[in-house]
Amino acid sequence: MAELRVGEEMRSRTPNRRLNCSFGEPVVNSPGKDEQSLAMPFCGSIRGGMRPGKKITIMGIVAKEADSFDVSLTCGCGDVALELTARFEDRRLLRNAHVSGSWGEEETAITFFPFIAGQPFRLEIHCEHERFRVFVDGQPLLDFYHRVRSLSAIDTVHINGALTLTKLN
Template sequence: MAELGVGEDVRSGTPGKRLDTSGQISPFVSPSKDEQKQLAVPFCGSIKGGMRPGKKITIMGIVDPEPDSFDISLTCGCDDVALELSARFEDKQLMRNAHVSGSWGEEETAIPFFPFIPHQPFRMEIHCEHQSFRVIVDGQPLFDFYHRVHSLMAIDTIQINGSLTITKLN
């Protein structure tokens, strides 16, 4: 199981956005009542040992009652963004992109359905495979995002921001 720690200088990967992570230290496990405040959004934690084929991140949460958007990013510290997922509720889009060597790549938006419902829980799994990240929401495969960052072990930070509450990470 991976563990999370605190990132020092954190950004969301989206130009113009910055996350405030003051005082948040979180183990990458289901929280007790005292630990629930440690999964507050915006959230930033380290992925011990980085990513590798076969590793999975599970994010369980509840969408806010009147959501605007939320972002989940897997980054190489505060440098490259290996995967940024941006859920946009107004147009029911789930955008994906990567920021490598100082520039954003081509944005991907195609999905078979928009899985997030206001005020409802969800379970997102991000599976690291040899060629891509496979993202599954509530047991349904949603998309594959082919790796643009090739040093998977350098992907050591997860950042979560926006209109959701995190209930579990592992």
């Protein structure tokens, strides 16, 4: 699994966004009943960057009045290798990448929308040679083919939106 480090700040939600990240201690366990959830928005580093065989596991609880949330894998404060945006109003999961100053073609096709307001989820992003494979609650959901070619440069994860983050590995 990818080792992640916690950060304090998150990117703005503009098309020409720039990321501002600061890092703290590693996240290793989910909070217990007396502990608090991880701070949102979340920004953390992926030690050594991504590579085939690495995976990121995100566990959380969707807010009861959820509108959207997003998960992004980025190259520091530059290119966005993968941005997943869950939109509850129209039950869509949007995917895209921002490489060399421009957004690519957005992908939207999924067989089912796996997130339910007020319910917990487990999202896994597996890095393979040619693609990211995304699973929710153990079920394969989608493949996103790499648009950033240097996988090791993908070294930051950002999470923002209508959810409580409980564990990140």
